[in-house]
Amino acid sequence: MATQLTKEQVEKIAELARLKLTSDELDMYRIQLSEIMSFFDTLSEVNTANIPPTAQTTGLVNRYFADVARPSLPQDRATREARVKQGNYFKVKAVL
Amino acid sequence: MKSIVELTVTEALRQLKAKQISAVELTEESLSAIEKSNGKLNSFLTVEKDLALMMAASADAQIASGEAGPLCGIPIGIKDCFNVEDMLSRSASHILEGFHSPYEGPAIERLRAAGTVFLGKTNTDEFTCGASTENSAYGTTHNPWDLERVPGGSSGGSAVAVTAGLSLFATATDTGGSIRQPASFCGVVGLKNTYGRVPRFGVMPMASSLDTVGAISKTVEDMALILQVMAGADDRDSTTPEVAVPDYSQNLKAPVRGLKIGIPKEYFIEGIEAGVEKAVRQAVEELQNQGAEIVEISLPHTKYAIPVYYLVAPSEISSNMARFDGIRYGPSSDTAEDLLDYYLETRGTGFGPELKRRIMIGTHVLSSGYYDAYYLKAQKVRTLICRDFDQAFGKVDVIAAPTSPTTAFKIGEKEQDPISMYLADIFTAPINLAGIPALNVPCGFSRPEGAAVDLPVGIQFIGPRFSEDCLLQVGYAYQQATDWHLKRPVIG
Amino acid sequence: MSKNIPIIGLEIHTQLKTVSKMFCRCQADYFGAEPNTHTCPVCLGLPGALPVANQKAIEQTIRVGLALNCSIPEESKFDRKNYFYPDLVKGYQISQYDQPFCVKGYLEVDPSPSAELAKGGLASPLGIVARERHALAGGQNPLISARVRIGITRAHLEEDTAKSLHETDPKTGESYTLIDCNKSGIPLLEIVSDPDMHTIEEASAYARKVRQIVRYIGASDADMDKGQLRFDINVSISPDGDFSKYTPIVEVKNLNSFIALEKALAYEIDRQITQYEATGELYTAGSKETRGWDDVKGVTVHQRSKEEANDYRYFPEPDLPPVHVDPAWVAKLHSELPELPEAKKDRFVEQYGLKDKDAVILVDEQANADWFESAVGDKGKEFAQEVVKWLNGDITFVLRELEIELTASKLKPEYVSELVELIRSGAISGKIAKDILPEVVRDGVSPVKLVEDKGLKLVSDTGILDKAVQEVILENAAVVEQIRSGKEGAIMFLVGQVMKKTRGQANPPVVQELLRQAILSS
Structure with a gap:
């Protein structure tokens, strides 16, 4: 397992996660993330052949709801918390 | 008449019923205590004075008309990661600055219906990511036992609210230890429920397959009352099994005679604070004196729990945090030139360093080429950790162990070293991975090297899924014979 | 060996017909409603909201799979597909990755020349060799009339995104996007074909047939004016007919009409053939390009290349338990298909x-x-x-x-x-x-x-008709003579005259017989 992350790798991760980092932060996180990734190396000593993964601990299956509608939020409540709006639309002021 | 600092929920309910005190008086005392001490403690982020007094007045009316819910008139703190309708709810993050929730979930609905009074929001690590409450965007919370020390995290604000007598109990969440560890650092009771016992809908998530919703209280007796109100499935949360909610209070007084208590050797390793081990072992002895049978057990995969936890949790965190883009709520970038920049700036500014760290770990671990080696591998080891517990519960009814390897550490002590902070969860995280319940009760004090005062120690009782009633019994039996839970800090 | 054979795969997205949304209970019929009036914490992506799966949507998904001859595996689950876009409220879409509800189906279609294509004078690349691999019926012109079997890789269930409207401020020239979350969370069925189509007619016929089927079984109204059915196409060209060698795959997303589908295919096929002839570039792993269809200009436009390919970081959705599909239930659904x-x-x-x-x-x-x-x-x-x-x-x-x-x-x-x-x-x-x-x-x-x-009933009463018949015979002596001399067909003229006199209400066969008798017997 690669446990030393390069600066490019960290930049790519930060962009994938949409986090702007300063150059200082980039350095700091590169060191910290590398340490943390090394920390996970111990797992390789565990024999997990034929062990299924556990994604959920409830053991539940087949949880649905019947196809019936319930009241939605009123329009003003749904849009209340947005800072930038146009009428009752959410607005993103950015060139796509 | 006991002061608000010493009053328990159980006693307060008795006094309210007997008209020895009114809900408004109780709330006023809480607000007064907050006013006096919160400056030093930073336990409450927001105090909703007017709302609280209104709710208290309403509670008094309900008590008078005989329509009181089971917790009517009890003033509580609410951890900031809970959505409360129309209340400022930020999970102690800048990215939710100004966010007044348009909704709330069943946990809060049930507490509201039970008649509790909402005093305000308590501090937490940002989006509950942390073990000290130092990662809050609004300043750390101080441990009232020693103001230079952390209260634990992430539910530090709630633990302090209870131990300092600012509220009679407080809601909290536990994903890797966030209820139990601060409860142990502050000398109060904290219950991490079975995953799915209390619905998560309405509670801002950290790691979806690990998050549990609960509370912190002064006594086990109180906790039984609180859990009674909060527990139960809800059709808005697909991960709440339809398991009946027993009468926790009724079954509380069952004796521990004949109960098999397992002591896992992996939890008594070298490096634990001496005073912690001593206090925990004494607590176990007390239970043995009461007739419990002590059995040595092994949970062999314990040491892998932290790497597994810090692979699984950040993966889920990185995904759960993706919705914060400032478009439908929260602050957003004004100056971005294009869409990519807009996201980068909005999120880069809004999130704190620990959260960014976890988001990046998660993003990396899930990305193509790494998924099998990290995420999938971790989920397989998780299975082994679950099996350790299953096998143990074939031999014993309950497991007893220290909640934390240390007592409260100093503020700033672990700031530079994320990994040392992660290791604080070493005894709590395995329980979250298995989805089982655990109850922390105060069991003594320890004065580690360099400490000016004695600091609280907590023991946790761990049980199989939906065994909260059994854990509460053990805790109650312990508290009948000891008085650690009655000790309160004197705020310096 | 034939040259420049298109290799076409189609991804069809259809909104399922349900009362409520996929993971919340907002009303699903949002079309024409005011913005953000069919929303709730779940489909707005508020922090703390959780999904709950719509059983009807799962049922409809399986029914469509069955109608498309798919197998329905017993184990299924939902996964998170993580990416950032303003219309994706959670920053991830709940979809299905490796355990979709339906797999390995097929449809047999009869491609025929599209009337629209012909109208628009768009040439179909007909200089293409017949499909030896799949032709099921030998036709005179295998390109057009041969029935073909199109494989269906999978059909899976996911949620739709919010609606985004891209606008420009007329005063400042500033571009911005408006988001309406009414569409966010609508159940969406994605049907992915194998890259089995080699002509525009085949692709069009396949798309039409899929639409027809989902409408037939009531799984979707597939009303394209309401955006209930959309296509993504994957196109490349096999220069010499060896299907293991082909040009870089281009994906054109969000085509929302059959005409757009056909035009985009025609344009893209032509563009790729031209590009290949100029550059000779073939597909290598990961070289997939995304283009958008500009309906106004009638061209596809580059949007994203392989370097910018999304890493979706799929992982199992922790908030939704897995689905165990009961084979007995599937059998029942199958038997109840119309x-x-x-x-x-x-x-x-x-x-x-x-x-x-x-x-x-x-x-x-x-x-x-x-x-x-x-x-x-x-x-x-x-x-x-x-x-x-x-x-x-x-x-x-x-x-x-x-x-x-x-x-x-x-x-x-x-x-x-x-x-x-x-x-x-x-x-x-x-x-x-x-x-x-x-x-x-x-x-x-x-x-x-x-x-x-x-009173329009035909009159067959010979008594009544006799008068008219007699009048006509008298008035048309010359024609009567012709009939008598053997030109029997001319009797129809006289029948017509009787019809005129009776304002069309005489019963023609009866009239004809009366005339014949009157003429030939005297």
Whole structure:
């Protein structure tokens, strides 16, 4: 397992996660993330052949709801918390 | 008449019923205590004075008309990661600055219906990511036992609210230890429920397959009352099994005679604070004196729990945090030139360093080429950790162990070293991975090297899924014979 | 060896017909509603909201899979597909990654030249060799008429995104996007074909058939004007017919009409052939380009290349338990599927003796097929064929003039039935039927009643007709002479004259016989 992350790798991760980092932060996180990734190396000593993964601990299956509608939020409540709006639309002021 | 600092929920309910005190008086005392001490403690982020007094007045009316819910008139703190309708709810993050929730979930609905009074929001690590409450965007919370020390995290604000007598109990969440560890650092009771016992809908998530919703209280007796109100499935949360909610209070007084208590050797390793081990072992002895049978057990995969936890949790965190883009709520970038920049700036500014760290770990671990080696591998080891517990519960009814390897550490002590902070969860995280319940009760004090005062120690009782009633019994039996839970800090 | 064979795969997204959304209980019929009026914490992506799966959507997904001949695995689950876009409220879409509800299906389609293509003068790349691999019926022109089997890789269930409107401020020139979350969370079925199509006709026929089927079984209205059905195409060219070598794959997303589908395919195929001839570039792992269709300019436009490919970081959705699909339930759903268009068409040909092409038109819309059967009842093949003649002929003409669909009109099936019956029984002539038809269709009047009220019944009473017959014979002596001298066909002229005198109400065969007797016997 690669446990030393390069600066490019960290930049790519930060962009994938949409986090702007300063150059200082980039350095700091590169060191910290590398340490943390090394920390996970111990797992390789565990024999997990034929062990299924556990994604959920409830053991539940087949949880649905019947196809019936319930009241939605009123329009003003749904849009209340947005800072930038146009009428009752959410607005993103950015060139796509 | 006991002061608000010493009053328990159980006693307060008795006094309210007997008209020895009114809900408004109780709330006023809480607000007064907050006013006096919160400056030093930073336990409450927001105090909703007017709302609280209104709710208290309403509670008094309900008590008078005989329509009181089971917790009517009890003033509580609410951890900031809970959505409360129309209340400022930020999970102690800048990215939710100004966010007044348009909704709330069943946990809060049930507490509201039970008649509790909402005093305000308590501090937490940002989006509950942390073990000290130092990662809050609004300043750390101080441990009232020693103001230079952390209260634990992430539910530090709630633990302090209870131990300092600012509220009679407080809601909290536990994903890797966030209820139990601060409860142990502050000398109060904290219950991490079975995953799915209390619905998560309405509670801002950290790691979806690990998050549990609960509370912190002064006594086990109180906790039984609180859990009674909060527990139960809800059709808005697909991960709440339809398991009946027993009468926790009724079954509380069952004796521990004949109960098999397992002591896992992996939890008594070298490096634990001496005073912690001593206090925990004494607590176990007390239970043995009461007739419990002590059995040595092994949970062999314990040491892998932290790497597994810090692979699984950040993966889920990185995904759960993706919705914060400032478009439908929260602050957003004004100056971005294009869409990519807009996201980068909005999120880069809004999130704190620990959260960014976890988001990046998660993003990396899930990305193509790494998924099998990290995420999938971790989920397989998780299975082994679950099996350790299953096998143990074939031999014993309950497991007893220290909640934390240390007592409260100093503020700033672990700031530079994320990994040392992660290791604080070493005894709590395995329980979250298995989805089982655990109850922390105060069991003594320890004065580690360099400490000016004695600091609280907590023991946790761990049980199989939906065994909260059994854990509460053990805790109650312990508290009948000891008085650690009655000790309160004197705020310096 | 043929050159430049297109390799086409189609991803069809269809909004399922449910009362509520996929993971929350907001009302799903949002079309035309004010923005952000069909939303809740879940479909707004508020922090702390959790998904709960809509059982009906799962059921519809499986039904579509069954109608597309898919296998339905017993284990299924939802996964998170993580990426950032303003219309994706959670920053991830709940979808299915490696355990979709439906896998490995197929559809047999009959590609035929698209009328729109022909109208627009768009050439189909017909210089392409027949499809040896898949042709099921040897046709004269295998390119157009050969039935082909298109493989379906999978069909999975996911949630739709919010609606984004891209606008520009006329004053400042600033571009921005408006988001309406009413569409966020609508159940969406994604049907992915194998890259089995090699002509535009095949792709178009396949897309149309899928649409037809989802409508037939009631899983989706697939109304494209409402954005309920969209296509993504994956196109590359095999330069020399060796399907292991092909140009870089291009994906064109979000085509929302059949015309756009066909035009985009035509443009893209042409563009890629040209590009290959210039650069000779072939596909290498990861070289996939995303392009958008500009309907105004009629071109595809580059959007994203392989370097910017999204890493979706799929992982199992922790908030939703997995789904164990009970085979007994699947069997029940299968047995309860309505008759599909193919089967219905075959049955119409057999049961009613219809021509294949007539049957195809009739079954195209299930409502029309039902209408037809209602009109025919159990009156047998000849009756059915008469009904079809009327439907395809005069009725279509009248409906077009009224600009209305058959099932939306006031014409009831029993009225056509009555009309055919009236003619058969000799009560009225075909001409009278034609005359009254517009009123029947427009006003929804029973032909029987109309004939009654207006006294339009054919007169067959020879006593009454004799007079007219005699008059006509007298007035047309020359024609009568022609008939007598052997030109028997001229009698039709005299029949026409009698019809004129009787205002069309004489029964023509009766008239003809009377004339013949009168002329030839004297």
